[in-house]
Amino acid sequence: MINVFIGRDRAEDIAWHVLAHSLVRRSSEPLALTAIGNSTLPKKVWWRERGPHDSTEFSNARFAIPALMGYRGWAIFMDCDMVCDADIAELWEQRDERYAVMVVKHDYRPKTDTKFLGQEQSRYARKNWSSLMLINCGHSSCSELTPDYINVASGLDLHRFDWCWDEEVGSISGLWNVLVTEGGRLEHPEPMPEDCDIKLLHYTVGGLWHGYGNRADAWMPEFSSLLAGSNPCADLVAEYGNGLSFAGAYKVRNEAKANLGSKANGQGHAATRPN
Template identity: 25%
Template sequence: MSPETVRVFVGCDPNDCDLEQMLVLEHSLRRHASLPVDIRWMQLSSNPDSPWYSDPARRAGWRTERWATPFSGFRWAIPAVCGYQGRAIYMDTDTIVLDDIAGLWRAPIDDGAIVLARRDKSFSRFCVSLWDCAAARAHLPAATQLRADPDAHGNCMKYFQRHPQLIGAIDPAYNNIDGEHQPIENIKILHYSDMGTQFSHAHAMPRLRAEGREHWFDGKLLPHPRRDLADLFERTYAEALAAGRKLDDYRNPTPFGAFAKKSERGHRGNRVTRPGLLARVGRFFGS
């Protein structure tokens, strides 16, 4: 693969709950990209040969029971999956790309840093991040250890909290959380992070009910406070369909089935979507 092919790893649900998000992300990413893009969907798999293999009944492969999402811990294995070579971008699936991804892909990573991520005062957000895969090898647990340890996700977050010098600061516009009082033209990647207010729910929830399924998010659904961002999602969704993309293109041919994860019945969102509540920092860890 050419070094100018942008490798983008996306964490998403393995049971077709995130189809709308996947469709919007890919359409928006490719629409603005000036470089070739290789998107790799990271989904729990029952295939032992998959890097995302998990068998909850046997407690084999990835242990997800302490994750907030079906993919929370996958991001730490990306350098290993890349053979500790080159660069790789990670994104949660609940994102809309509004700028050329080449700007992030080619961003300089300072000496001593192994990843670019958004740094906010006392913590960092890795929900959009750029990895130097070779440099990360000395600091991340082996993939086998990541998979076997249900606390690996939280432990990696804590490790980087203790070693902030490993994190280069990303332009916050590449991980804009739910608008943050910024006009759309100032946003490069919109992360509609509050799981209770995600725009895709308006489509996914009725679709899943019609299919006799349930969404993995079990918290309370609320309207998003930014109507303009909701309209942006709807426009991008309609454009993707008009361009020939179909939800069925994103269906998992072998849905994973039941898996363990934390309940989000008490999900408190963030300070942008719910300014009346003090959103806990820990909620960003699982986004």
Template identity: 30%
Template sequence: MNQETVRVFVGADRSQALAVPVLAHSIRRHTAAHVEVIPMLDLPVPQPRDPRNRQRTGFSFSRFCIPALAGYQGKAIYLDADMLVFGDILELWHLPMGDARVLVQKEVKFNDQTTQKPGAPPKRMIQSAVMVLDCARLDWSIEKIVADMDAGLYNYEQLVYEMCILGTPDIGTVVPFEWNSLEHHDAATRLLHYTDMYTQPWAFSGHPLGHFWLEEVRQMLTDGSLAMADLAKEVELGFFRPSLLRDIRYRHKLPCMLHRALDACNRITDAASGFVAHKAVYQAKRERERLIAQHGERHH
């Protein structure tokens, strides 16, 4: 009997390229399904004319390329690279689509009016970092999407946070919070999302949930799916912090009471090396801010 292939498209920029196989390893370790993981690394998408509408990362618009990349056939899952999976990906794959064409995270319910679930977004927006897409029913073209943005039909926020290119019935808000746990982990967590780019475990020493990512890497080193030379190369290129190699080797051997001292030592090492987390994204942000200021001056 032919086994269905679960297609997972992962958005990433060059600084997170090696995070993709770590995510893929965590997915495959928790499922018996045949999983195809497709990295979308800095896809060549058109640049909106208005700098305010430009991508916030190298992959902000990648999710809208998935139907075309999938040949407008079958289903697909979208994930960001800065994630780890702790549950069977088939749970996501088999969520009922109903009449929807895209499934996103459902509204997070609180026990009362003042208590917010840890890691939940402070206000409702489309959480599109985890999506299930019916590619056969999505005619998205990134060229047309950007052209419509240039024509003033919508802006970046409306596209990414409201997914305005779909009607309300097309969006199913059914993905459980446990499948996009933002900076949060408990016994029910199925997917941990390191949403703060500047404190991700490969970029910052001391993330309270960073040990999960470090342990996944250690398992890859043990089973041979990753080599220390691969990590060292990312450090050499400035994408991973230099202290990561020390963390991989020694953190799990130290008592917890010494972890804070290790973090302090690691940060000194990283600062002395001149390491800047997500340097390219930071530089792009500064350039976008400069262009926005110029754009505003021209319209005064």
């Protein structure tokens, strides 16, 4: 069983579900998926309010994972604004007991002052390292992440991994957590030739659900797959593609169903579903 915690912000619920879908349908191992954010955690572990520099409801809540795991075993944390195109078990196999945490060591330097939903684009050392983490919850340094500490520590101290030694921060290899940055440009510490195997895309400045179209060709098929098959919302994808808002597409679909029901009954209202 692979424990995966995905950051949850109520303004980005659709992104959470698309990422979860992309993980589940490719994983060769069973997954335990947990939504983590300010509104999902027990008060005995997390009582911290969202701060003025927190761009999401899970900005700092991710650091409660070792406590939630009882300071035992390993867990993966992921921001919700991602989509996976590989078996997450491949990432899981990289666990190394020498490290308290393993990350992709980006050197991302934002070129704008704001990002999705008008949030401040903060600049700090090790930015985006904490957006994907393999966390060794039983490591002695992770025991420093007590509720009393994580609820008062500065966001910078948490995200720069000031709670552990530099040599205890390991590197994730492979094209995991490839950043989709300004203008759709891709950033990653490893080389990315034209035919490279990108395993996990991260829409760090905003995704299609925010109104950004950059690299939508990776996210939209996963969204369509989530709604495919017998899902009654599947036809919303086509309507949305025709330029309607989700609310508008939902209205069109329901009106069409009502009209079909009226014709079937020869009456001026939709057919009643039989018991």
